[in-house]
Structure formats: structure tokens, C-alpha cells
Amino acid sequence: MRRALRSFSSWVLALTASAVIVAGLAVVHGQREYTQSLQERDRLVRVRSLATDITHLTLAARLGIEPSYDRLTHATLELGDLLGESDAGWLGAMPSPRRSALMELAKSRIEVVERFKRELAVVRNSQRYLTEALAGARLEARGGAGSAELASVHADVLENLVNFDVRRRDLILDRVRELRAHFDPSGRPLSASYLTHVAFVLEHGALVGELVDEICDPALALAIDSLRTAHEQRREAIVATLGRWQIGLVLVSTLLIATLVHASLALRRSAVEMTRINHGLEETVRRRSAELAQAQKLKSIGVLASGIAHEINTPSQYVGDNLAFLRSAVDDLGRILKSYDALRLAAEKGPIPSELLSEIRATEKELDLEYLVDGMPHACASAIEGMARISKIVRAMKEFSHPGSEDKKPTDIHRAIESTITVAQNEWKYVADLVTEFDEDLGMVPCLAAELNQVVLNIIVNAAQALAEMKAGQDENPKGRIVVRTVAEEGWALISISDDGPGIPAEVQSRVFDPFFTTKAVGAGTGQGLAIAHAVVVDKHGGTLEMESEAGHGTTFRIRLPNPGTRAAGPVPAVAGVSDGANAGHDR
Amino acid sequence: MTRLLFASIACAVLVFQAIADSAAGASSDSFVSACAEPDRSLAVRAIPGRHKFDPGLVALGRKLFHDPRLSRDGTIACASCHVLAQGGDDGRPTSIGVGGASGSVNAPSVLNRAFDFRYFWNGRAATLEDQVSGPLEHPKEMASNWEHVESLLARDSDYVARFESLGIPRSPESVRTAIATFERSLITPDAPFDRYLCGDEKALPHEARAGWERFRSLGCVSCHQGVNLGGNMYERFGVFVDPSANHSSEPGMLGRFDVTGRPEDRFVFKVPSLRNVELTAPYFHDGSAATLEEAVHTMGLYQLGRDLAEDDVALLVSFLRSLTGRLPE
Structure with a gap:
């Protein structure tokens, strides 16, 4: 369940x-889209303002304000740059028909402007x-040479041509026809170039008006505005989408952070839990170890009990035997003492009857008094010695x-x-001779006696068992040898227990102090x-x-116990100093 | 854990903030107006005297402009037909290209082209950059191609070093930019007429001033206007006269018509600038007018519908001679 949960939460993390x-x-x-859209908007705004500028400048040129x-x-060049000849790639995001329509409009608008520029120039010329001719005609009309009426018609025509208005074109044509029917006011025929310029203005003046109308046509501005509207809507859509994604980003980021926080809390929780379990386990181990130590002690006592x-x-x-002997001896001595008592009574009465004496002799002989007298002290001593041995063991x-x-x-x-x-x-005496070599300088050592005894016992029993194993493998073998030695070292008490047994294989030497490690058969040793x-x-x-x-x-x-009582506790002496005399020199 | 959290948030912030923003490099080219207060009622303007361009790019453009190795046979440079000291053209009706081939239209000047609105007589190039390929690839001009130019640039250690120091690739694009930038730098300020426009009445001789009056009253200024006295519009060549009688109607000689195919664009050409005009004879798209007087007279007939008197022509010509500026070094 927990594993399932854990894999679920890691999935959540990955997904988030x-x-x-x-x-x-x-x-x-x-x-990025939004930034691009802003640039496009700026360009569209520029395009729109160019369209307006072109209209205004065209009118200014037409009116002669800006020659x-x-x-x-x-x-027009800038408009061409933005829309006309370039592929207008910056408008790429806009719908294609609208875009190409706008580009088409701009292109034709630019052409119309160019046409306007050149037509206006020649019409103006x-x-x-005609302005010069008008000045002459006015002069002549005022001078009264020829028909004043004709002169005024002439001036009217020219005035209309100079300030050409296409709506009055027919009127002007009528007047020109009227003029051509006559000679000019001064009587000279109308010059060819005069008529050419009149015809030119009539034709091209109208064209200039049409071109201006075309340039002022709001179609381009409307197309730009409509594109701008579409663009605005698109940008709004971009902003809306962006906003949604941003909210989404905030949400999923929050979720991710929450997931991470949750994971970290879970991690911390499980760390706390682990610590707690660890403490529990340590406690259990400690308790088990204590129990095992006790069990080991009981086991060794059990093993020792039969011995x-x-x-x-x-x-x-033999204490019993001696006591039995002494009891019968005491009985016998009692009989003899009774005989002696009878003898003492007879002696007090008079002479000692010989049959009494012979009876005493017979009794002494029968009871082997000499043996009793000789044997009793011996039996006593023997009994006492037996008791001493018992009491020693008991103690x-x-x-x-x-x-x-x-x-x-x-x-x-x-x-x-x-x-x-x-x-x-009983564990060692059949397999080994045990020698003790105690250093008399070693006095009282502070220690936990019972536990130290257990240690020494474990080591001695191990040595005895090793020797027994070795002996079992061979038919004839002298007893092994166990040496228990103490040495008073500077600040330390050394107890070394050596045997001349088979030794411990090198590969397991490093593990002999590990709990539960044993080379004995399963069940034979607790390890x-x-x-x-x-x-x-x-x-x-x-x-x-x-070891x-x-x-x-x-x-x-080698067991070394701190022994501060004697001398200050120094460093642990080198092992070599004890085990290998050859290296002793280095210690000096 | 907290540290990890912070790190991941920081990473996320960094990633999401890393939004590429491509800022278009602003051009450093600029002009400074010649007069403090130009007269807006006039159709013409004084030429700006001071301008700023990338000197490295201009130097590279100058070298390319004068390098005949750009042409197919290594004989014709841009400068062969656009001689800077002679008003920016070659003084021939039509130029001589690779192998002695004769071109069809008169070579226009390269001076003051920064102020023109389009390029070539028929205005088919929108920018000086676009214009570069024209003569370079034209079979009767340099008859070259961009592969040829690129291999030349790769072989020449001086070019390699120049392009490297400018930090631009040895591409056709860069060559066009360099040549166009050099051409934009070819401005001839301080013509007597410019000084006059900026208020120096004495800069213009009496005849020239009278010519300027004629220039306006006759209507020349309707088309030869703006900073360059031309170069900012198209006009039909022969408004009052059919030009086909005296001028070729071959394809390639019909101006805008060759570009648009529209009947009304026949013989419609870019109005040429009149700056340094006394240096750029012969005149017109076909170089058919040998002298200024001839050209002015023809213009009167063709464009104004007037047969100009000799006095007027003389005054106009003396005005036109006041349009010669200080040639670039």
C-alpha cells in the first residue's frame, strides 16, 4: 500500500x-507572439499614419501649399517598404486574403500617387x-481693342482653366468652342500652342481631379483599419490565451511546489519514523544482548554443573567413606571403652579377674584396636581434606x-x-594442564568481577574445547597446555590466556568477536x-x-583492564612487547 | 529539500524569462539639413552638407566600386562609367561595357543618389542596394555574376581582411550594402545655388538668378524639384510632342513601360536630377542632347509645350551651371 502510494506521488511529481x-x-x-504582435501593431499604426500623410500631402501639392x-x-516609399513591394512578412499572422487585398491597395495607391505627381506637374505648367495668356487677355479686355465681350469670354475661359474644376468642364468646352469660332480679341487667330494647352488642361486637369479623388478614397484607410481591428482582436486573443497559460503556469507551479513540499514533509516524516524504529530496534538489540548474555551465563553454568x-x-x-569408618571405629572404641570401664570397676573392687583381662584382649584383638587408633586420625584428616575440597569448589x-x-x-x-x-x-583437566603465572605486583584491580569471570571462563572453556577437538582427532596425544598469566603494566592490568591448540583459521579471525559468529555446530554454540x-x-x-x-x-x-590504582594509565603497550621479544627494543 | 525547491523555481524563472527579443539595428546613416530654416514655399531644397556613414563600410564600397575585377573579364569597374571627377558619369551617350559592348541608355550620375526615390531611368530598382546587381550582371555592362564576385573576394587577402574587420560575411548582400553605402556618401554640397538658398544672395550671379526665376515661371521646377532638383518622381518624356519620331521605341528604351507594360507609361522616365548637370553631358535617357542648351530647348518643346527663346535658354543654362557642387574627394 505504502509502495503504491509512493509510486503514485512520484507520478504526480513527474506529471506536475x-x-x-x-x-x-x-x-x-x-x-513572443505578443511581442511580435505589438511590433506588428506599431507597423500598422505607421502604415495608417502614412496613408493619412499621403492624402494630406497630395491635397497640399494639389493646392500648391507644398510645391x-x-x-x-x-x-510613398515608406509605405512601399512596409506594404507595397516587400512580401509584408511581418503581416504573416494575418489572414491571407485580407493581407493581399491591403498590399494590392497600397501598391495601386502608390502608382496613383506617382501618376498624380507627374500629371499635376504638367497640368500646372x-x-x-495659360496664366500668362490670361494676363494678356485681361490687359486687352481693359484696353478695349476688339470686342470687349469676346475678351471677357476669353478671360472667363482661361480663368476656369487655370482654376480647373472638372464639374465645369462642359461649360468651359462650350466657351472654348465659342472662342474658336471667332478670332481672338486682337484679331489674331488663336495660336496652336494656346489651343494645345487648353485641350491639355481640359483633359489632364480632369485626370488630376480623378487621381486626387482616388488618392483621397478611404478604401486604403478602411482596409488598414479593418486589419487593425482584426489584429487587435487577434492580440486580445493572444493576451487571453497568454493569460490563461500564465494562470495555468502559476497553478501548476503551485501544484509542483506543493507536491515538492508534500514530498519533503513525507521524507521528513519517514525520517522521523525511521529514527523512532531505529531507536526501538536498538532498544530491542540491547535487551536481547542482555538476555543473551544472561542465557550464555546460564548455559555455561549448566555446562559446568555436571563437571x-x-x-x-x-x-x-571419601568424606562419606571416612565418616563411615570413623562411625564403626567409634562403635568399636565404645565397646572397648566399656570393657575398660568394667576393668576399672573390677580394679577398684580388688584384683583384676584374669578372665576379664583375657576378654579385653580378645575384644582388642577382635576389634584390631591398633588399626583403629592408627586409622582414625588419618580418616579424620582425609574427611577434613575432602570437605576442604568441597568447600573450595563451593566457594x-x-x-x-x-x-x-x-x-x-x-x-x-x-x-x-x-x-x-x-x-x-572439569572442562579442562582431562585435556590440558593449566598453569598460572601471576604477577605478584598486581594488586586490587577495579572491575566488574562477575562479568570478568565470565570472560575468563569463556576464553578458558574455548581453549579447552579447542584442545579437546584436537585431541579427539588423534590417538595418542599428551595433554595440551593452557597458561593464564597476569602482568602489571603501567596503568593497565594484563590477563593473557594462551593455549597451544590448533589456532583460529586466518579467514575467520576478523569475525571472532562478531555476535552470533560461531565455528561450532548449530546449537552447540551461541556465537x-x-x-x-x-x-x-x-x-x-x-x-x-x-586475539x-x-x-x-x-x-x-589478551585482556587489558585500566588499572589507575597502581600507576597513571598510560597508552596501551605494544602488542609486540608482550608477544614478540624481538621488537621490545622499540618500546624504549 | 528547501534548497532544491529554490533552485528549481529559479531555473523555471530563468527559462521563462529568456524571451528572445530581436531588436533591429538602427542605421547610423544620417543627414543634417543644410539650412537652418529651409523655405517651404519653394519646391527645391538645399543639399545637406554633413552626413555620417560607417567609414569602414564606405572604404570597402569605394574599393569595390573601383575594382574592375568584379566584371567578367576584369576590364570594367563601376567607376569606369561613373567617373567621380567627371560628375559621376562617363560623358558618352551610351557607355562601353565588357568586350567593347555598347549599352543602350545613358549612364546616369552616381552623385547625390542618396536623395533619389528610385533607381535606373525606368525606376525598376527601389534601393541603391537593389541597383548594384543591374550593371554587374548586365551582359553589355560588367557581364559578371555573384559567384565570380564571391570567389574574387575569397582570393583577395585585402578583401578578406576588410570584411573580417567589419564583421560582415563575404556575401553578395554585403557587397551590395558596401557599394550602396559608398554611393550614398557621394554628396556634392556647397553649390552656388545651395548657398543662395541658404541666404547668400551674392552666391548666385545675376544671370543665374534670372535663370532661376525663369526656371520657376516656365514650370521646369514642377518636375525638377526637391533636394535633387529631380529624382523624386516620374514624368513622360514628350508631354506635348510625340518622342517616337526622334527617339528609339525599342524595348528597353520605353522607360516605365518596360517595367509595367501599361500604355500610359510609354516614355515615362525618372526625372533626372539637375545637380552637377553641366558635368554630365550628353543628356536624356538616350544621350541624344549633346549640350545643355540643346537639352533645355528640347525640354521646353517636349515638356512645356513652348518654343523657348534663346535668351531664356541662356538664362536657364547659367542657372543650371550654378548647380555644380563640391565634388567628393
């Missing part, structure tokens, strides 16, 4: 992250010519199994070791002995426990 990326990309795209075409030309029973049984048998047991205390107390290490050796006697030894020496006493072993050459365990 993807959503954030998608929304982010969409926002980037939208913003130079430069500004008009630049406006003809008007200039100890045997040890007690032997002396108690050792008592000492060994003393419940001990929580605090370290100054302990006679030697006596403690002796007791342990005694208790374990706790040396682990407990290590815990007791190192953890509880602050000492060191070393040195070589296959075929025996094993040595």
Missing part, C-alpha cells in the same frame, strides 16, 4: 513537472502658360556466580581467576561468548581485548 514545462513553454511562446514632392515621395557435581562427588564419597562457585554489582569494585584478580579456573576444572567478552572488556571496562592466533600454534587472548 511536465505540466509546468508545457505551461512555461506556452507562456514563452505566447509572450516639393519630397515628403510625399518619402511617404499648362496652367502657368562441578563430579568434582564434588569424589571428595564427598569458587559462589564467587563465580556472585551476582556482581553495577559499579566496578577493587577486586583480587588472581583470586577471581583461580575461582574461575576451579569452576571450569555470543567472545562477543560478550568484547562488550565486557571494551565497552564496560574501557579496556582492550586482543593472536596462528593455525597450528595456538591462540592467545
Whole structure:
């Protein structure tokens, strides 16, 4: 269930992250579109203002307010740049028919402007010519030469041509026809160039008017405005979409952050949970270890019990035998003493009857008095010695199994070791000779006696078992040898226990102190002995426990306990100093 | 965990803020008006005297402009037909191209082209950049192509170094830009007429001033107007006279008609600028007028419908001679 939940939440995380990326990309795209759209708007605004400028400048040119075409030309060039000849790629986002319609309009508008420029120029020139003729005609009309009426018609025609209005074209044509029917006021025929310019203005003046009308046609402006409206709508759509994506981005980002926060909280929660479980496990391990230590102790006592029973049984048998002897001897002595009592009574009465004496002799002979007198002290001594042996074992047991205390107390290490050796006697005495080499300088050492005893016992029993195993494999073998040695070192008390057994294979040496590690058959060993030894020496006493072993050459365990009572606790002396005399020189 | 959170948010912010913004590089080219207060009632303007261009680009353009290796056979440079010291053209009715080939239209001047609205007699090029390919690829002119030019640029270590120092690729685009920029820099300020326009009454001799009056009253200024006295509009050549009698009607000689195909565009040409006009004989699109007097007279007939008197022609010509500016170095 929890795993399912976890995979679900990682899916949520992945989905949210993807959503954030998608929304982010969409926002980037939208913003880019928006920026582009703003540029397009600016261009459309420019195009619109150019269209207006062109109209205004055309009218200004037509009215003669702005005689130079430069500004008009630049406006058409810019419009051409933006719309006319370029592919107007910047309008790419707009619907194609509308775009091409606008481009078509702009292009034709530019052509019309060019046409207007050139037609206006020549019409204006003809008007200039006619203006001069008008001035002459007015002069002649005022001078009264020829028909004044005709002169005024003439002036009227010219005036209308100079200020040409296409709506009065027919009127002007009638007047011109009227003029042509006559001679000119001064009597000269109308000159060919005069008529040419009149005809030119009539024709091209009308054209200029049409071109101006075309340029002022609002179609281009309307097309631009309609495109602008469409563009505005599109930008609004872009903004709306962008807004939606932005909200989406904020939402999915929030969701992502929430998911991350949730995941981090879950992580923290599970870390707390793990710590709690870990504490529980540690507690369990501690309790189990204590239980195991107790179990190990009980087991060793159990193992030892039969040996100890045997040890007690032997002396108690001969104590019993001796006591039985003494009891019969005391009975016999009682009989003899009764005889002696009868003899003393007879002697007090008179002479001692000989039959009484012979009877006493017979009794003494029968009871072998001499044997009794000789044997009784011996039996007593023997019984006492047996009792001593029993009491020694009992005392050792008592000492060994003393419940001990929580605090370290100054302990006679030697006596403690002796007791342990005694208790374990039955374990080693058939397989090994046990030698103790105690350093008399070692006084009382502060320690937890009961637990230290357990350590020494475990090591001795291990050594004995190793020797027994070795002995079982061979037919004839002298007993092995176990040496228990103490050395008073500077600030330390060293207890070394060596055997000349088979040693420990190199590959398992590093694991001998591991809990539950055992080379014995399943069920035969708990794998706790040396682990407990290590815990007791190192953890509880602050000492060191070393093991040195070589296959075929025996094993040595060295227990070092801090012994501040004697001298200040110095550094742990080099192992070599003890195990290898050759390196001792380096210690100096 | 908190740190990771911050990092991821920061990353997201960075990514989403990284919006590409392509800012169009603003052109550094600019002109400064010649007169403090130009007279807007006049159809003409004084030429701006001061201008600013990228000097590296101008120098490269100058070198390209004068390099005959751009042509197919290595004989014709831009400068062969546009001699800067001779008013920006070659003084021939039509120019001589690669292999002695004769062109069909008169070579226009390259001076003051920055103020023209379109290029070629028929206005088919919208910009000087567009114009460059015309003579370069024309079989009767330089008869070259862009592959030829690009390979030349790659072979010439000086070009390689110049393009590299300018940070532009050795592309046709760059060549066009360089030549066009050089051409834009070819401005001839300080003509007597310009000084007159800016208020120096004495700059114009009496005849020239009278010619300027004629120029306006006759209507020349209707078309030869603006900064360049021309170059900002099209006009039909022969408004009152059919030009086909004296001028070729061959395709390529019909002006706008060759571009648009519209009947009303027959013989419609870009109005040429009159600046430095005394240096750019012969005149018209076909170089048919050898002298200024001839050209002015023809213009009177063709465009104004007037047979100009010799006095008027003389006055107009003396005005036209006042349009010669200070030639570029």
C-alpha cells in the first residue's frame, strides 16, 4: 500500500513537472507572439499614419501649399517598404486574403500617387502658360481693342482653366468652342500652342481631379483599419490565451511546489519514523544482548554443573567413606571403652579377674584396636581434606556466580581467576594442564568481577574445547597446555590466556568477536561468548581485548583492564612487547 | 529539500524569462539639413552638407566600386562609367561595357543618389542596394555574376581582411550594402545655388538668378524639384510632342513601360536630377542632347509645350551651371 502510494506521488511529481514545462513553454511562446504582435501593431499604426500623410500631402501639392514632392515621395516609399513591394512578412499572422487585398491597395495607391505627381506637374505648367495668356487677355479686355465681350469670354475661359474644376468642364468646352469660332480679341487667330494647352488642361486637369479623388478614397484607410481591428482582436486573443497559460503556469507551479513540499514533509516524516524504529530496534538489540548474555551465563553454568557435581562427588564419597569408618571405629572404641570401664570397676573392687583381662584382649584383638587408633586420625584428616575440597569448589562457585554489582569494585584478580579456573576444572583437566603465572605486583584491580569471570571462563572453556577437538582427532596425544598469566603494566592490568591448540583459521579471525559468529555446530554454540567478552572488556571496562592466533600454534587472548590504582594509565603497550621479544627494543 | 525547491523555481524563472527579443539595428546613416530654416514655399531644397556613414563600410564600397575585377573579364569597374571627377558619369551617350559592348541608355550620375526615390531611368530598382546587381550582371555592362564576385573576394587577402574587420560575411548582400553605402556618401554640397538658398544672395550671379526665376515661371521646377532638383518622381518624356519620331521605341528604351507594360507609361522616365548637370553631358535617357542648351530647348518643346527663346535658354543654362557642387574627394 505504502509502495503504491509512493509510486503514485512520484507520478504526480513527474506529471506536475511536465505540466509546468508545457505551461512555461506556452507562456514563452505566447509572450513572443505578443511581442511580435505589438511590433506588428506599431507597423500598422505607421502604415495608417502614412496613408493619412499621403492624402494630406497630395491635397497640399494639389493646392500648391507644398510645391516639393519630397515628403510625399518619402511617404510613398515608406509605405512601399512596409506594404507595397516587400512580401509584408511581418503581416504573416494575418489572414491571407485580407493581407493581399491591403498590399494590392497600397501598391495601386502608390502608382496613383506617382501618376498624380507627374500629371499635376504638367497640368500646372499648362496652367502657368495659360496664366500668362490670361494676363494678356485681361490687359486687352481693359484696353478695349476688339470686342470687349469676346475678351471677357476669353478671360472667363482661361480663368476656369487655370482654376480647373472638372464639374465645369462642359461649360468651359462650350466657351472654348465659342472662342474658336471667332478670332481672338486682337484679331489674331488663336495660336496652336494656346489651343494645345487648353485641350491639355481640359483633359489632364480632369485626370488630376480623378487621381486626387482616388488618392483621397478611404478604401486604403478602411482596409488598414479593418486589419487593425482584426489584429487587435487577434492580440486580445493572444493576451487571453497568454493569460490563461500564465494562470495555468502559476497553478501548476503551485501544484509542483506543493507536491515538492508534500514530498519533503513525507521524507521528513519517514525520517522521523525511521529514527523512532531505529531507536526501538536498538532498544530491542540491547535487551536481547542482555538476555543473551544472561542465557550464555546460564548455559555455561549448566555446562559446568555436571563437571562441578563430579568434582564434588569424589571428595564427598571419601568424606562419606571416612565418616563411615570413623562411625564403626567409634562403635568399636565404645565397646572397648566399656570393657575398660568394667576393668576399672573390677580394679577398684580388688584384683583384676584374669578372665576379664583375657576378654579385653580378645575384644582388642577382635576389634584390631591398633588399626583403629592408627586409622582414625588419618580418616579424620582425609574427611577434613575432602570437605576442604568441597568447600573450595563451593566457594569458587559462589564467587563465580556472585551476582556482581553495577559499579566496578577493587577486586583480587588472581583470586577471581583461580575461582574461575576451579569452576571450569572439569572442562579442562582431562585435556590440558593449566598453569598460572601471576604477577605478584598486581594488586586490587577495579572491575566488574562477575562479568570478568565470565570472560575468563569463556576464553578458558574455548581453549579447552579447542584442545579437546584436537585431541579427539588423534590417538595418542599428551595433554595440551593452557597458561593464564597476569602482568602489571603501567596503568593497565594484563590477563593473557594462551593455549597451544590448533589456532583460529586466518579467514575467520576478523569475525571472532562478531555476535552470533560461531565455528561450532548449530546449537552447540551461541556465537555470543567472545562477543560478550568484547562488550565486557571494551565497552564496560574501557579496556582492550586482543586475539593472536596462528593455525597450528595456538591462540592467545589478551585482556587489558585500566588499572589507575597502581600507576597513571598510560597508552596501551605494544602488542609486540608482550608477544614478540624481538621488537621490545622499540618500546624504549 | 528547501534548497532544491529554490533552485528549481529559479531555473523555471530563468527559462521563462529568456524571451528572445530581436531588436533591429538602427542605421547610423544620417543627414543634417543644410539650412537652418529651409523655405517651404519653394519646391527645391538645399543639399545637406554633413552626413555620417560607417567609414569602414564606405572604404570597402569605394574599393569595390573601383575594382574592375568584379566584371567578367576584369576590364570594367563601376567607376569606369561613373567617373567621380567627371560628375559621376562617363560623358558618352551610351557607355562601353565588357568586350567593347555598347549599352543602350545613358549612364546616369552616381552623385547625390542618396536623395533619389528610385533607381535606373525606368525606376525598376527601389534601393541603391537593389541597383548594384543591374550593371554587374548586365551582359553589355560588367557581364559578371555573384559567384565570380564571391570567389574574387575569397582570393583577395585585402578583401578578406576588410570584411573580417567589419564583421560582415563575404556575401553578395554585403557587397551590395558596401557599394550602396559608398554611393550614398557621394554628396556634392556647397553649390552656388545651395548657398543662395541658404541666404547668400551674392552666391548666385545675376544671370543665374534670372535663370532661376525663369526656371520657376516656365514650370521646369514642377518636375525638377526637391533636394535633387529631380529624382523624386516620374514624368513622360514628350508631354506635348510625340518622342517616337526622334527617339528609339525599342524595348528597353520605353522607360516605365518596360517595367509595367501599361500604355500610359510609354516614355515615362525618372526625372533626372539637375545637380552637377553641366558635368554630365550628353543628356536624356538616350544621350541624344549633346549640350545643355540643346537639352533645355528640347525640354521646353517636349515638356512645356513652348518654343523657348534663346535668351531664356541662356538664362536657364547659367542657372543650371550654378548647380555644380563640391565634388567628393
